[in-house]
Amino acid sequence: SNHERTDGQDVCETVGGHSPSMMYSHYFSRLFVRLILFLLLQNLAMVARAVEVRPIFKKSVLFKEQTDGYTLYRIPGIVVTRENTILAYCEGRKFRNADRGEIEILMRRSTDRGKTFSPPFQVAHLGPRLPRNPVLPPGKEGKDMGGPDEQTVNNPVAIATHSGRIHLVYCVEYMRCFIIHSDDDGKTWSSPREITKALDTCRSVIDWQAIATGPGHGIELTSKRLVVPIWLADYRPTRTTKGVATTLVSDDGGTTWSTEEISMIGGGEANVVELSDGSVMLTTRNGDPRQRRLVSFSDDGGTGWSSPDIIKEIKEPGCMAGVTSLRSHTGEDAAILFSNVQVTKRKHSARKNLTIHVSHDDGMSWSTSKTIEPGPSAYSDLAVLDDGTILCFYESGIAQPKIKRNRDWAYANLTLARFNLAWIKE
Secondary structure, rough: OEEEOOOEEEEEOOOOEOOOHHHHHHHHHHHHHHHHHHHHHHHHHHHHHHHHHOOEEEEEEEEEEOOEEOOOEEEEEEOOOOOOOEEEEEEEOOOOOOOOOEEEEEEEEEEOOOOOOOOEEEEEEOOOOOOOOOOOHHHOOOOOOOOOOOEEEEEEEEOOOOOOOOOEEEEEEEEEEEEEEEEOOOOOOOOOOOHHHHHHHHHOOOOOOOOEEOEEEEEOOOOOOOOOOOOOOOOOHHHHHEEEEEEEEEOOOOOOOOOOOEEEEEEOOOEEEOOOOOEEEEEEEOOOOEEEEEEEEEOOOOOOOOOEEEEEEEOOOOOEEEEEEEOOOOOOOOEEEEEEEOOOOOOOOHHHEEEEEEEEEOOOOOOOOEEEEEEEEEEEEEOOOOOEEEEEEEEEEOOOOOOOOOOOOOOOEEEEEEEOOHHHOO
């Protein structure tokens, strides 16, 4: 309230009984406290970011040749489940190194971000044993591919869905396709269910004699569509179409599957990733003389594939590769990650220099890369933990292999590398 003195001089104005000096003091006190809190929070955020982006790189061997009753472990795949469990899986080859023979699908689980893993356990094929594929690839007819009672279970491809269910698609004898699922984070798995008929529509383009899912992993799109890469081959010399890459898709959570359009004539082992706009990028192993990875794009992962083009930064020696997406965890842009042996020589003994590539523009360019394994290395797959830790599960050689060979050998171990974007960019 305002008060007047009888001598005509105004008394200082007060509000609520407090003088302006007291009001200013309270105001600046509050401002000072807020400033201190703001600076403290900024400092904590800077510390958190510094901790988060500190370069990390660690390796551990998950499978070694000549152990646990298996001659060799090959064809690595890896996914991270909704519960942040790592599932690392592969082919366990019992009696020989060859792609065919007595082969089972084995898996290891980690619930502590890859520090420790469960012992390996068999997940497929836990059904009736099936007859052998009578057709072999050219040049393999005279080689030891196992006896008539052996069974090849090949090319495991897992999909970790947002619902928590994990699907595993795989092939038997390169001629039949099956699916199993787990609802307990990969501990136990359902009985196998055959889905080979989904590939019948492809016969109008290629009368296939062999099929192989992936290898690596499949994906669940934002639309909830499940997408599994697959290649099909026809070995008859009179056929003009020898191989194609395409996708198996499911729009009902994995109950029914179909193939829609062929993704790439001449494509081999393929991988897929969802881009930022919900479209799908598919890349394939190939025999193109330009010796670069081939790529195609689709709005829905099943139809409308673009004409194949080369990725000029990524070399192609005729070897499977890994791809995944990295969401932003450190304030940096989201990225697409790609792993491959960055060489062009096509001999298996020349496979080496496993490299991680980074794209910040949905695969249009690959401006950053770093070597994970300079020595003998081959197939690889990628996944990402919820804190942005990148997982690369790959075939690798060692300096002193258990079996002496007269050539470089990239298949002594299946190794898991754990690292982050800061390590790639340091």
